[in-house]
Amino acid sequence: xxxxxxxxxxxxxxxxxxxxxxxxxxxxxxxxxxxxxxxxxxxxxxxxxxxxxxxxxxxxxxxxxxxxxxxxxxxxxxxxxxxxxxxxxxxxxxxxxxxxxxxxxxxxxxxxxxxxxxxxxxxxxxxxxxxxx
Amino acid sequence: xxxxxxxxxxxxxxxxxxxxxxxxxxxxxxxxxxxxxxxxxxxxxxxxxxxxxxxxxxxxxxxxxxxxxxxxxxxxxxxxxxxxxxxxxxxxxxxxxxxxxxxxxxxxxxxxxxxxxxxxxxxxxxxxxxxxx
Numbered sequence: 555x556x557x558x559x560x561x562x563x564x565x566x567x568x569x570x571x572x573x574x575x576x577x578x579x580x581x582x583x584x585x586x587x588x589x590x591x592x593x594x595x596x597x598x599x600x601x602x603x604x605x606x607x608x609x610x611x612x613x614x615x616x617x618x619x620x621x622x623x624x625x626x627x628x629x630x631x632x633x634x635x636x637x638x639x640x641x642x643x644x645x646x647x648x649x650x651x652x653x654x655x656x657x658x659x660x661x662x663x664x665x666x667x668x669x670x671x672x673x674x675x676x677x678x679x680x681x682x683x684x685x686x687x
Numbered sequence: 688x689x690x691x692x693x694x695x696x697x698x699x700x701x702x703x704x705x706x707x708x709x710x711x712x713x714x715x716x717x718x719x720x721x722x723x724x725x726x727x728x729x730x731x732x733x734x735x736x737x738x739x740x741x742x743x744x745x746x747x748x749x750x751x752x753x754x755x756x757x758x759x760x761x762x763x764x765x766x767x768x769x770x771x772x773x774x775x776x777x778x779x780x781x782x783x784x785x786x787x788x789x790x791x792x793x794x795x796x797x798x799x800x801x802x803x804x805x806x807x808x809x810x811x812x813x814x815x816x817x818x819x820x
Contacts, residue, residue, distance in 0.1 A: 557799050573706055575717060582715025584708060587771040599795065631791035632800065634783050638720040640791040650767050657766035658773040662732065666690050667765065 556596045565636040566592060571607060572639055576649065579628040579642040585649035586657040588615070590639065595630075602627045604643055621680040623647040653677050689729045698769040699725060704740060705772055709782065712761040712775040718782035719790040721748070723772065728763075735760045737776055754813040756780040786810050 566572050571589040578585055588606040590598070594614055597605040604625035608615035618624030629642035650657040653673030661670045699705050704722040711718055721739040723731070727747055730738040737758035741748035751757030762775035783790040786806030794803045 557795075560795060560800055563793065563800055573720060575708055575720060577715075577717055582710075584710055584715075584717065584773055587706065587708060587766065599798075630795045631803075632793045633720065633790035634785050634787075634792070635790070638790070640717055652767050654767075657768070657771070658764040659767070660696065660765045662690075662693060662763045665732075667693055667696055670764075 556599050560599070560632075561592060561595065563632050563636050564592075564595065564639070567637070571609070572637060574606065574639040574641055576604065576625060576641045576643050576645070578645055580644075583656055584658060585625075585643070585645055585655070588617075595639075598627055598641075599630065604641060618646065620682070621647075621651075623649065623680065625649070648674055648680075651677060651680070653680060689732050693732070693765075694725060694728065696765050696769050697725075697728065697772070700770070704742070705770060707739065707772040707774055709737065709758060709774045709776050709778070711778055713777075716789055717791060718758075718776070718778055718788070721750075728772075731760055731774075732763065737774060751779065753815070754780075754784075756782065756813065758782070781807055781813075784810060784813070786813060 564572055570591050573587055574590045575587050576585045591607040594605045594607045604617045604627055606615045624646045625643040627643055631640040648655050653675040654671050659669055659671040660667050697705055703724050706720055707723045708720050709718045722742055724740040727738045727740045737750045737760055739748045757779045758776040760776055764773040781788050786808040787804050792802055792804040793800050
C-alpha cells in the first residue's frame with residue numbers, strides 16, 4: 555500500500571491528473587512526459603513498472619503492455635509544489651511510439667524545426683492496431 | 688520573428704498553455720517543469736532567456752527577473768505529439784524557489800517521502816515579497 559503521505563503530497567489537477575516526466579536513470583536522457591492519476595501512481599509504486607493514465611483512451615496505460623517497451627521504476631520524485639512528478643526509469647527499448655528512443659526528436663535549428671533523431675524500430679514492429687503502449 | 692511552423696507544431700491546451708521541462712544542458716539534471724503560452728515561446732526563442740507563463744499570477748514570468756536565477760536557452764525541443772516542450776538551458780544559480788538547484792528534491796525512500804537535497808541559497812536571499820521568479 556502506498557504511504558498516504560506520498561499521495562497527499564501530490565497536487566492532482568481538476569481532472570485528477572499530474573504530469574510525470576520520465577528520465578533514463580543512468581544517462582539523464584529525458585524520454586517522455588505523460589500523465590498519471592492516483593491509481594497510476596499507486597500501481598507504479600507497488601509494481602515498479604510505470605503505469606500512466608492515457609487521456610485519449612481515458613484508461614490506465616501500462617507502458618509497454620502492447621509494445622514490450624516497459625519502463626522499470628528506479629525512483630519517483632515530487633517537485634516543490636507537488637504538481638509534477640519525475641520518474642527515474644530504466645527504459646527497455648524505445649520510449650516513443652514513433653520508434654525513437656525519446657519523444658523530443660524535433661529541435662529548433664536556425665529558426666526552423668528539424669528532426670534530430672531517426673526511429674530505431676519501425677512503429678509497425680512495436681504495435682498492432684494500438685497507437686500507444 | 689518565430690517561424691510559424693514551430694508555433695503550429697505545438698499543441699497548446701484549452702487554456703492556451705503547454706508544459707515545458709527545463710533540463711540543464713550539460714549535466715542532464717531535470718531542473719523544473721512550468722508552463723508556456725504562445726507569447727512565452729515566442730519571447731524565449733527571440734531572447735534566448737527562458738520566459739514561462741505563471742498560472743498563479745496569470746502573466747508572463749521571465750525566469751530570474753526577481754531572483755536573478757536566469758535560464759539561458761540552449762535548445763528547444765518539441766515532442767512527438769507536440770504537447771510537451773523540452774528546454775535545454777544553462778541555469779544560472781538555482782532553479783527552485785526554495786533555493787535548491789532543482790525542484791525535484793522529494794523522493795520516495797523505503798515507501799516514504801524524503802528530502803534528498805538541501806537549499807543552496809536561502810529563499811529570503813532570492814526574493815523580496817515575490818514567491819517565484
